[in-house]
Amino acid sequence: MKHALPGSPLTLALLLISCGEEEKQAESHGGGSHRPVIAAVSYPLAYFAERLSSDFATVLYEVPTDQDPAFWEPGDEQIAAIQKADLILLNGATYAKWVSTRTLPGETTVVTSSSFRDRLMETEGTLKHTHKEGEEAHSHDGLAFTTWLDFKQASAQASEIALALGERFPERKSTVMTRLDALLEDLNNLDTGMATATSGLGNAPVIVSHPVYQYWARAYSIVAPSLLWEPDMELTPGDMAALARIREEAPGATLFIWEDDPLPQNIEKLKRIGLTSVVISPCGNRPESGDFLSVMRANIAALQALSN
Amino acid sequence: MNPGGIAFLSWKHLSHRPMRSLTLVTAIALTLFFPRALQVFISESEDVLQERARSTPLLVGPKGSSIDLTLNSLYFTPQQLPPLTYAAYEKLSRQRFGTTIPMHSRFRAEDAPVIGTSLAYFELRELMVDSGRMITRLGDCVIGAQLSARKNLKAGDTITSSPENVFDLAGVYPLRMRITGVLAPNHTADDDAVFVDLKTTWIIEGLAHGHQDLTDPGTSGAPRESGEKVVRANASVIEFNEITDGNITSFHFHGDPGTYPLSSAILVPRDQKQRALALAAYQDKDATAQMVIPLSAVTDLADTLFATQRLALAAFRLLGVAALGLASLVFLLSFRLREREMLTYAKIGAGRILIGTLKAVEVTIVVISAMILARVAVSLTRSLATDLLSRFLN
Amino acid sequence: MLRVEEIEFQYPQSDYRLRIDRFVCQAAQATAIVGPSGCGKTTFLNLAAGILHPSRGAVSVDGVEISSLGDAMGATFRLARIGLIFQEFELVEHLAVRDNILLPVHLGLRSQRAAIEAEAKRLAEHTGIAGYWRMHPRNLSHGERQRVAICRALSTKPSLVLADEPTGNLDPLNKRKVLDVMINTARERGQCLVVATHDVELLDAFDAVVQFEELNQFRETATP
Numbered sequence: 073m074k075h076a077l078p079g080s081p082l083t084l085a086l087l088l089i090s091c092g093e094e095e096k097q098a099e100s101h102g103g104g105s106h107r108p109v110i111a112a113v114s115y116p117l118a119y120f121a122e123r124l125s126s127d128f129a130t131v132l133y134e135v136p137t138d139q140d141p142a143f144w145e146p147g148d149e150q151i152a153a154i155q156k157a158d159l160i161l162l163n164g165a166t167y168a169k170w171v172s173t174r175t176l177p178g179e180t181t182v183v184t185s186s187s188f189r190d191r192l193m194e195t196e197g198t199l200k201h202t203h204k205e206g207e208e209a210h211s212h213d214g215l216a217f218t219t220w221l222d223f224k225q226a227s228a229q230a231s232e233i234a235l236a237l238g239e240r241f242p243e244r245k246s247t248v249m250t251r252l253d254a255l256l257e258d259l260n261n262l263d264t265g266m267a268t269a270t271s272g273l274g275n276a277p278v279i280v281s282h283p284v285y286q287y288w289a290r291a292y293s294i295v296a297p298s299l300l301w302e303p304d305m306e307l308t309p310g311d312m313a314a315l316a317r318i319r320e321e322a323p324g325a326t327l328f329i330w331e332d333d334p335l336p337q338n339i340e341k342l343k344r345i346g347l348t349s350v351v352i353s354p355c356g357n358r359p360e361s362g363d364f365l366s367v368m369r370a371n372i373a374a375l376q377a378l379s380n
Numbered sequence: 381m382n383p384g385g386i387a388f389l390s391w392k393h394l395s396h397r398p399m400r401s402l403t404l405v406t407a408i409a410l411t412l413f414f415p416r417a418l419q420v421f422i423s424e425s426e427d428v429l430q431e432r433a434r435s436t437p438l439l440v441g442p443k444g445s446s447i448d449l450t451l452n453s454l455y456f457t458p459q460q461l462p463p464l465t466y467a468a469y470e471k472l473s474r475q476r477f478g479t480t481i482p483m484h485s486r487f488r489a490e491d492a493p494v495i496g497t498s499l500a501y502f503e504l505r506e507l508m509v510d511s512g513r514m515i516t517r518l519g520d521c522v523i524g525a526q527l528s529a530r531k532n533l534k535a536g537d538t539i540t541s542s543p544e545n546v547f548d549l550a551g552v553y554p555l556r557m558r559i560t561g562v563l564a565p566n567h568t569a570d571d572d573a574v575f576v577d578l579k580t581t582w583i584i585e586g587l588a589h590g591h592q593d594l595t596d597p598g599t600s601g602a603p604r605e606s607g608e609k610v611v612r613a614n615a616s617v618i619e620f621n622e623i624t625d626g627n628i629t630s631f632h633f634h635g636d637p638g639t640y641p642l643s644s645a646i647l648v649p650r651d652q653k654q655r656a657l658a659l660a661a662y663q664d665k666d667a668t669a670q671m672v673i674p675l676s677a678v679t680d681l682a683d684t685l686f687a688t689q690r691l692a693l694a695a696f697r698l699l700g701v702a703a704l705g706l707a708s709l710v711f712l713l714s715f716r717l718r719e720r721e722m723l724t725y726a727k728i729g730a731g732r733i734l735i736g737t738l739k740a741v742e743v744t745i746v747v748i749s750a751m752i753l754a755r756v757a758v759s760l761t762r763s764l765a766t767d768l769l770s771r772f773l774n
Numbered sequence: 775m776l777r778v779e780e781i782e783f784q785y786p787q788s789d790y791r792l793r794i795d796r797f798v799c800q801a802a803q804a805t806a807i808v809g810p811s812g813c814g815k816t817t818f819l820n821l822a823a824g825i826l827h828p829s830r831g832a833v834s835v836d837g838v839e840i841s842s843l844g845d846a847m848g849a850t851f852r853l854a855r856i857g858l859i860f861q862e863f864e865l866v867e868h869l870a871v872r873d874n875i876l877l878p879v880h881l882g883l884r885s886q887r888a889a890i891e892a893e894a895k896r897l898a899e900h901t902g903i904a905g906y907w908r909m910h911p912r913n914l915s916h917g918e919r920q921r922v923a924i925c926r927a928l929s930t931k932p933s934l935v936l937a938d939e940p941t942g943n944l945d946p947l948n949k950r951k952v953l954d955v956m957i958n959t960a961r962e963r964g965q966c967l968v969v970a971t972h973d974v975e976l977l978d979a980f981d982a983v984v985q986f987e988e989l990n991q992f993r994e995t996a997t998p
Contacts, residue, residue, distance in 0.1 A: 385880030396868035729853020
């Protein structure tokens with residue numbers, strides 16, 4: 073056709089120029105030769121980072137699925153890889169114990185809970201000790217660290233990550249902020265869902281198997297005394313005695329929360345004494361299936377089922 | 381006249397009395413060497429000091445002598461300065477003027493300074509790991525190239541911090557540190573230093589430690605007070621003086637980290653505006669910390685050195701005149717003693733000019749030898765100036 | 775040939791005066807000048823060598839009036855044409871025997887080095903000091919040092935050889951030997967040899983013997 077592409081040479085030239093520009097931008101911000109690396113100390117932070125940056129960055133999260141990220145000890149090579157990351161996302165609240173004994177670059181480190189550092193909770197009932205007479209007794213355990221179980225706090229952490237990404241990769245800022253909006257909406261929905269689910273529990277205390285639900289309990293105004301039980305441990309008479317003491321301190325509890333699926337016999341034992349077991353996974357590590365959102369939705373659903 | 385013969389006769393006489401000739405040559409050489417060496421040393425030192433200072437934009441430290449602070453932070457010279465608190469450092473970081481780098485330089489491993497800092501220090505100084513790898517945890521260290529060569533240390537070896545006072549058993553105690561790497565040389569004080577994570581220096585300081593698990597009934601000396609969630613340990617609980625994979629999780633810090641001490645902090649402002657803001661922030665007379673421009677402090681020091689140099693040069697010149705006068709006297713006396721020899725030459729057939737030339741050549745040989753010796757010594761001084769400066773500062 | 779014509783000489787601040795009307799020594803002639811110590815023989819030899827200058831008169835060597843030459847020219851002439859053997863030998867202590875003998879080369883006769891060195895070795899063989907080539911004077915006996923001085927004076931094949939008591943410290947055998955070398959060399963080379971000596975046993979070897987006290991017209995004040 074005679075007039076098929078009247079300006080085609082010019083168009084072609086413009087196309088070529090703009091491709092060149094994109095390539096340059098991609099190269100200058102690592103798209104060409106270096107893909108940015110974002111290291112995270114916990115799965116929730118890794119999930120947030122993936123939601124915000126997976127199209128241009130690689131999220132480095134190497135905690136084995138069978139280990140608790142809070143107590144995982146990385147090897148020298150893993151630390152070396154983390155040191156080289158463009159951003160290192162820390163939870164704060166003394167979450168990853170290894171952080172205090174390892175060397176990380178300050179300039180690329182982001183403490184995602186810094187916006188609510190004044191609202192962090194100390195763990196209670198921990199064994200304190202002194203080294204010599206006159207010294208103040210102290211505990212090694214420090215602060216409650218599962219901050220993301222309060223979804224408002226999780227939103228603050230996600231926002232902190234987005235801010236850091238925007239500062240570090242300004243050309244990606246608008247994309248990151250758009251994705252943040254979507255993530256915040258999801259977290260807000262989780263918050264609403266959890267509020268609804270927990271409101272159905274009434275004012276009765278809830279006994280938790282592990283001291284990891286402090287922020288969740290505070291967020292949804294639940295009294296949640298804690299034991300130190302693992303889901304796969306056989307409950308001994310001593311354990312049951314400890315449970316009895318807890319129930320005396322917090323009478324009226326009918327719900328027992330586990331981090332993960334407990335042994336059937338444990339469910340049975342608790343059921344016999346009037347406690348219904350429910351799994352609320354803190355999702356500190358990457359789940360075998362699904363993701364953070366699906367795990368939290370499952371938590372909400374589990375509670376919802378009880379209310380119903 | 382036979383020039384070769386004259387030179388031969390002169391050389392023969394000088395070599396006939398080697399000690400006397402060497403003494404003369406050395407005396408004249410020293411007269412020429414000292415003033416020049418001083419100038420070279422000060423000039424090279426000035427260059428070295430200024431280059432180091434130029435690469436350190438700003439320093440924050442406790443109030444006091446800015447020169448002491450600069451020398452301690454840049455050259456790790458031992459100084460009796462009060463500490464800067466970690467809270468002050470965090471405050472500086474939060475102000476986001478630029479990159480902040482903590483510095484802790486109180487401790488030594490024998491004669492090598494132990495510098496507690498962050499990874500940003502290595503970027504600032506363009507220090508690369510030549511062998512091994514960078515530090516990754518508490519108790520790790522990387523060492524300078526010169527220290528490695530001097531003490532024959534390499535990655536995989538250990539180095540122990542020195543106690544400050546053998547009687548201070550409850551305070552600073554020796555920590556055996558794992559050498560993970562050796563840095564490439566950069567011809568500065570860094571080549572002789574041991575670099576650790578800042579937190580490691582706090583362990584040396586006794587603000588943090590690792591010990592046996594006190595809740596473990598097997599831990600000796602750790603009685604449990606029943607009914608009370610407190611365990612009181614006594615001195616028989618073993619504290620670890622080396623950080624290993626097996627005990628690293630036991631290491632913990634005591635007290636308020638805000639009170640932990642630093643020697644200083646380096647600030648690399650993002651831009652000129654941030655630099656100006658940072659300087660303004662520390663101009664308050666009531667501030668507990670000071671901000672120093674290292675280049676200014678070093679320039680002040682150089683001015684002092686320059687003034688001292690002028691005095692020293694004047695003294696050297698006087699001494700030089702005296703030494704040359706003495707050397708002239710030695711020559712005169714020598715020629716007086718050799719009058720008979722000169723008379724023999726005259727009788728055999730040497731004119732007055734030839735005899736004068738003979739004497740002049742002898743003096744010239746001595747002077748030229750002295751000049752060559754002095755030149756070599758000055759060149760040596762120039763090449764050793766940096767090392768000499770490091771030893772002088774330490 | 776050496777010719778001395780009506781020279782007068784007096785040391786400054788001294789009563790000693792010397793006046794010689796005429797003295798001639800022909801080429802290839804060996805002349806002995808005898809006289810007691812202190813009569814002025816050394817002074818005469820210094821005048822003949824051009825080391826001292828007479829206040830009047832002329833000293834000529836091979837037709838060149840050396841008494842009127844300047845310091846530099848006189849020295850150059852002396853170096854090339856006059857061989858001197860001093861009473862005290864006057865060897866340079868920090869030079870080995872070889873370099874003492876080659877002193878004239880070092881002082882200016884570079885172009886003749888090969889010839890002088892060959893002659894020096896020949897003379898050393900004849901005087902028995904060839905084995906001391908690298909030794910220093912302090913390691914030599916009195917007689918050996920004297921022979922070194924003789925070799926130094928003769929190595930340059932001078933026209934005129936002036937020797938002041940050249941055999942004074944030698945044993946009788948070596949005296950004769952050394953004197954024979956000097957006289958034979960003078961005759962072979964056509965040199966004029968003037969020897970100041972008080973050793974009367976050797977006088978028969980000379981072509982002429984002059985009593986210095988008869989030569990010096992101011993002999994009544996004979997102490998220089």
